[in-house]
Amino acid sequence: MSDLIRLTAADLSAKLAAGEVSSVEATQAHLDRIAAVDTEVHAFLHVSDHALEVAADIDRRRAAGEQLGELAGVPLAIKDVLVTTDMPSTSGSKILEGFLSPYDATVVARSRAAGLVPLGKTNMDEFAMGSSTEHSAYGPTHNPWDLDRIPGGSGGGSAAAVAAFEAPIALGSDTGGSIRQPAHVTGTVGVKPTYGGVSRFGAIALASSLDQVGPVSRTVLDSALLHDVIAGHDPHDATSLTDAWPSFAAAAREGATGEVLKGLKVGVIRELPDSGFQAGVSASFRESLALLEAQGAEIVEISAPHFEYGVAAYYLILPAEASSNLAKFDSVRFGLRVDVPGGTVEDVMARSRDIGFGDEVKRRIILGTYALSAGYYDAYYGSAQKVRTLIQRDFDTAFAQVDVIATPSAPTTAFRLGEKLDDPLQMYLNDVTTIPVNLAGVPGISIPSGLAAEDGLPVGIQFIAPLREDARLYRVGAALEALLVDSWGGPLLDRAPQLGGAR
Amino acid sequence: MVSEITPDLVRHLGVLARIQLDDHEVERLTGQLSAIVDNIAKVSEVATPDVPATSHPVPLQNVYRPDVVGEMLTVEQVLQNAPDATEDRFKVTAILGEEQ
Amino acid sequence: MAKVALMDFDEALERFEPVLGFEVHVELNTETKMFSAAANPAHPSNHDAAPNTLVAPVDMGLPGSLPVVNETAVRYSISLGLALGCDIAPSSRFARKNYFYPDLGKNYQISQYDEPIAFEGQVEVELEDGTTFEIPIERAHMEEDAGKLTHMGGATGRIQGAEYSLVDYNRAGVPLVEIVTKPIYGAEANAPKLAAAYVRAIRDIVIGLGISEARMERGNLRCDANVSIRPRAAAGEPVAPLGTRTETKNVNSMRSVERAVRYEIQRQAAILAAGGTITQETRHWHEDTGTTSPGRPKSDADDYRYFPEPDLLPVAPSTELIESLRAALPEPPAARRRRLKDAWGFADIDFQGVVNAGLLSEVEATVAAGASPASARKWWMSEISRLANAEGVEASSLIEPASVAALQQLVDAGSLTDKLARQVLEGVIAGEGTPQEVVDARGLAVVSDDGALIAAIDEALAAQPDVLEKIRDGKVQAAGAVIGAVMKAMRGQADAARVRELVLERAAG
């Protein structure tokens, strides 16, 4: 049993297909693991009552000779930002406590159709606003590497679930780094696909022009396999691309052979100040570059002069769009209602939103309301949209010279819970390397690059590719992963401390 | 640009955003927003008139849906999460303001 | 409320110049909503849907839901823009208009703001005397309707005094085109009539395009009337700047638009003449009292925080599409009027009467359904208009043209006398069914069974033996007494001419 939870999704799939293990066994193993460790980790907000039923059904269908998808029978954790018909969807907010969606998010529906077994809903910063999962209304998630530290955010629950072997793979959402930054601090893999590559239908919107759903896993191949399931055009999302995507799993498998690194041009951004990064993060990043170079890759310095405006633009665009997206939570049709004796509906709405939203959410709604209000629009929102153009141009220029861009995924390793909670600005700077990727819509991946010497905590490296070139990320990511795992003598997560539950 | 976040402005933003902020919250937000706005106002340094705005990261246009009736929610689904409902409709307390 | 002073209309016009502006909302009759695949309640097949049965996730703002634009609604909007003489934007986009209101599922309305689909047009409007007037159009943009609120408790069903309100999201997301005029100068004393004529012109256009049911009483067509006045400049003095305007909302008949504009001119004139100032505000029209009352003043709460809708992409119609829609436009209303006048052969005064009554389309449809132009005109201009006036509604709202034609066919076939036909009409309007169903249910058909008539005639002749003699002596008018008796026996449901024929036959036989 204990071995089942340590299998990658790809390996578990192979065993399921070969009949060596049943989905019920695999699902039960993960449910047991959740029962054993999640009181410490708190990755899950809700554990499904139906997982074993679903798994049994997959087993039945497999036994009946039905042709099933590659991941059929593999358990899946789902970020609570995605609406589900059989489990509550709260987006980490008190205002949505107990909310049951009458429809499934497209990515959830596609996962179900592919035979994946939803295990439960994972914790997150309220409405995906945060980089530490401390802004969840249901309490923080703890980093499996050190339970006193943050698991990153907003998708800390999905990353921690995967890192703690509570699920082999998970779905996340990434608006400014919410998949990649948690991957960085938990020693896992996370991918933000090309904007429009994966449907947003059923993803509770934070910032519509930045949000993307993506995979979370322990290996590059596993992310690719899940990405293959969820990618593709969805007529319910007008911003969904109609592109025919290549198999990302095939790209990852090709990449693992290492051939792809010969002659690969890897861009490194001149303007990213080394000084802003923790020493161990910079060191790990340089080691990875050296490994790539040793395999025939060429490291090219590129210029991205407008990246330094990315965080500022992001903290205008995101709050602006969020202030509008979150207006629907008004106590009329769903969600928390706080009665105001003798009050009008306006009073009830205002009170419900005051009680129902946490501080970070209110802060950003007020900020976004300000950025959009008459007289400020041009200076703030309008200017931020121009910065977006400039950042896109920086990427265009860079990608004329290089195949991928590499950055550290985040400036520091996991910080302590509570450490930055009272300093929103400091918290916002966590996403300095991930934000430009969302602003430009290009795809990005974070894979573990090692442990920081000073604190022994995981560090990630981010690769960025041009629009629609998600497959390139899987090739390069899998290639570096293979080199690193080889050099470590095993997966990085093997070095994570044991959690309370028996292995 | 120097931000001019005042408690009155924050209170007004609370009204626009329909969040009933108490004095304590107004005070805290005024300080925090001032700091944040001072930092993000730098976008205007490079946002010169010759730079076009980008509202969508991947430019598309003319994305339409055919005019064919599709799935609708049942009344039960519509009202499934209603804090209060009667006669198959959502119920809210008295409305003071006029329609827009 | 204190009695509002009004200035005599003629005096008001002498002292002040009225400036008008209109915002007309047209509900499109597409199969589905603007941004969802839910059935559209403004489509004729969905009129009587029960509350909250025409709702898709985005219509009620469910978490995670997304809008997707209805292609047909875009085409209809382009056609309407072209019919309004507008330019069609090579690229336009949607924007969010943010404000909280319980009928707005997302608490923002998806509309168009800085880039409307159509702009800079003009509409030719014909007044009752046949003179024409060009109304300048500023823009026409696409947007979505809000849901429906019902205010409960309290006496009036109005928002004031209600204890609670109920929300139905069926109407949320119905495709709308909002047509906004530029300021309209020079209407002068015709201002109220021009208002009605403008709304009628828009109605004719959208009906001609077939893109809306355009039933004002159902809210398919809604007019907000902006009125301001300014003092007339004496000779040699500069023209005064525009006065403060009021916006009278959702006036739901052409007659009411006319009355509301007249009222606002008189009210504002009285205030200005007394040295007062006009408040910029929305006002509500009250059909029963013929007055407007203050609504919401303009305030900083009107900060709608518009921004480009990030869930939707630009609408960039190709030149080919625009030109194909232009080529498919129906003839302009003025040309249509000339054509119909020729085809129907009406006298000027008769034709203008139909135009002025706003019943051109109804008469046309009735003729198309098989009635003669004269009979179609007669029904709409006399009986139906009379009933509509009595109820204070639009004639078009009372009955379908096809039913009028069916009724006339019963008359033409001799199954109904004019008098019976009027009773059938009332039955149809009362919702008792088709003309034939009303005839059957009420037993109103003319007794055309000669046997029954002859039996009644014989009975009457037996009761008045001298009549037969008199007729045979050539005193044909004596037949009147028998005819009267027979008609009475038949309770009026006989064709008097036929009875007369039969009486004379009996006398001759």
Ligand SMILES: [Mg+2]
């Ligand atoms: Mg208006």
Ligand SMILES: [Zn+2]
């Ligand atoms: Zn409008």
